[in-house]
Amino acid sequence: MNYNVTTGKPYIIDSISTKISTTIIDSLYKLSANKSFIELNRQYKSVDAVNERERITDHMRNSGVYHFSQDHIYLEYDTIGKTKKVKLEIQISDRQIRFEDTTLTEPFKIYKVKEVNIFTDSRL
DSSP states (O other), X not given: XXXXXXXXXXXXXXXXXXXXXXXXXXXXXXXXXXXXXXXTTSBOOHHHHHHHHHHHHHHHHHTTOTTOOGGGEEEEEEOTTSSSEEEEEEEEOOEEEEETTEEEEEOOOOOOOOOOOOOOOTTO
């Protein structure tokens, strides 16, 4: 038994924009944007979207944004009215803190390690 699959034209990323709630997160994102897995005029691939969310999350955490997770990143793809073109918006929301039945929203902060103490055990 043979199967013949005919694929259509791929979707090409036509434009990329950002909507980032916190100024400091926007600045950090811009510092690493040149390492993005998603590029203009390239074919849209879902694996690139997964890798991009991981890349952004790693960059934010390594930059001291302690509570940052992939849940704060949303990639919105718009293909309406376009011929095999994708308009991409990368959205990064503020931190949401949940208390029982209440949810508070606050901007992310960068945390820094002030001091590191190392205690050795000379008995070893």
